[in-house]
Amino acid sequence: MMRARIGFLLMALLALPAAAETWTGRVVDVLCKDRDAANHTRQCAIVCSQTGYGLVTSDGKFTRFDSAGNARTLAALKASSKENDLRVEVTGTRDGDIIKVDSIVLE
Numbered sequence: 001m002m003r004a005r006i007g008f009l010l011m012a013l014l015a016l017p018a019a020a021e022t023w024t025g026r027v028v029d030v031l032c033k034d035r036d037a038a039n040h041t042r043q044c045a046i047v048c049s050q051t052g053y054g055l056v057t058s059d060g061k062f063t064r065f066d067s068a069g070n071a072r073t074l075a076a077l078k079a080s081s082k083e084n085d086l087r088v089e090v091t092g093t094r095d096g097d098i099i100k101v102d103s104i105v106l107e
Contacts, residue, residue: 018093018094018095019093020091020092020093020102021091021092021093021094022089022090022091023055023057023063023089023090023099024057024058024087024088024089024090024107025037025055025056025057025058025087025088025090026038026040026055026056026085026086026087026088027045027053027054027055027056027073027077027086027088027090027104027106028040028045028053028054028056028062028086029044029045029048029049029051029052029053030048030051030052030053030054030064031048031051032044032045032048033054033056033062037056037086038084038085039084039085040084040086041083041084042077042080042082042083042084042086043083045073045077045086046074046077046078049070049074049077052064052065052067052070053065053069053070053073053074054099055088055090055099063094063097063098063099064097064098064099065090065098065099065101066092066095066098066099066100066101068100068101069090069092069099069100069101069104072101072103072104073088073101073104076088076104076105076106077106080106082106086106087106087107088104088105088106088107089104089105089107090103090104091103091104
């Protein structure tokens with residue numbers, strides 16, 4: 001009986017959705033991820049949208065976005081008038097080496 005309760009509790013905990021996190025950094029397209037993110041332009045990011053997007057954090061690490069995050073990023077870039085130094089705040093959950101983006105805001 002005790003094993004069944006522990007098993008049930010363990011399954012319930014594993015079924016909980018991962019808590020959302022927030023990251024800040026610069027958004028870049030995958031093609032330009034190894035270039036200077038501070039000078040990466042909005043126009044380049046829009047033109048290279050087919051490669052996908054990701055976040056470069058202050059320590060220089062790059063993490064890709066999921067497909068929904070790529071669509072949200074492209075929409076945010078098109079709506080922005082900022083030309084370079086594309087700082088963003090991203091909210092979502094990490095799934096391995098991908099961020100499942102819930103929201104992205106250009107700062």
